[in-house]
Amino acid sequence: MGTDSDGEGDSSKNNTRNSNNCKICEEKVRSGSGIKCNRPKCSVVLHSKCFEMLAKVVFVDRQSWMCKECVGKCKDNPNTKLKILKIQNKGLIREKQLLEKLLAKMEYSSQLMKDKIENYQNVIEGLNRDTISSKNSASCSYSSALKKSNRSIPQLMCLY
Numbered sequence: 533m534g535t536d537s538d539g540e541g542d543s544s545k546n547n548t549r550n551s552n553n554c555k556i557c558e559e560k561v562r563s564g565s566g567i568k569c570n571r572p573k574c575s576v577v578l579h580s581k582c583f584e585m586l587a588k589v590v591f592v593d594r595q596s597w598m599c600k601e602c603v604g605k606c607k608d609n610p611n612t613k614l615k616i617l618k619i620q621n622k623g624l625i626r627e628k629q630l631l632e633k634l635l636a637k638m639e640y641s642s643q644l645m646k647d648k649i650e651n652y653q654n655v656i657e658g659l660n661r662d663t664i665s666s667k668n669s670a671s672c673s674y675s676s677a678l679k680k681s682n683r684s685i686p687q688l689m690c691l692y
C-alpha cells in the first residue's frame with residue numbers, strides 16, 4: 533500500500549481505512565452492499581440507503597455515479613460537461629414531473645376538503661332547522677298539546 537498510482541504516498545493508508553466508510557453518513561459499509569464511484573481509481577463508497585436518499589433529491593444513475601471529487605476532475609473534459617448537463621437536465625425533468633404529480637394530488641385533496649365542508653354545512657343547517665322547529669313545538673304547554681292531539685289524559689296513560 534506504500535504509494536498510490538496518483539503518487540499520494542502515505543496518505544493512501546488513511547484513505548484505505550476510511551474507504552469502507554460511507555461518504556454521507558460516515559458509517560462503515562459492508563463489502564458488496566455499497567455503491568462505488570464509477571472511476572476505477574476512486575475508493576468512495578456509499579450505502580445503498582444513502583444513495584437512494586441522494587437519488588430522490590438529484591437524478592443519479594447507479595452505474596454512472598461519480599463522487600464530487602471525480603466530477604470535479606472530469607469537468608475539464610468537454611464531453612464530461614455535456615454528460616453532466618444531460619444528467620442535470622434529466623434530474624430537472626424528473627423534478628418537474630414529481631411536482632406536477634404533487635400539484636395534482638393537492639388539487640384533488642383540496643376539492644375533497646371543499647366538498648366535505650359543504651356537506652358539513654348542509655348537515656349543520658339541517659340540524660339548525662330541526663332544532664328551531666322542535667323548539668317551536670316544545671314551547672307549547674302540556675294542556676295545549678293535549679288539545680292539539682284531541683286525546684284525554686286517560687287515553688294518553690293507556691299508551692304507556
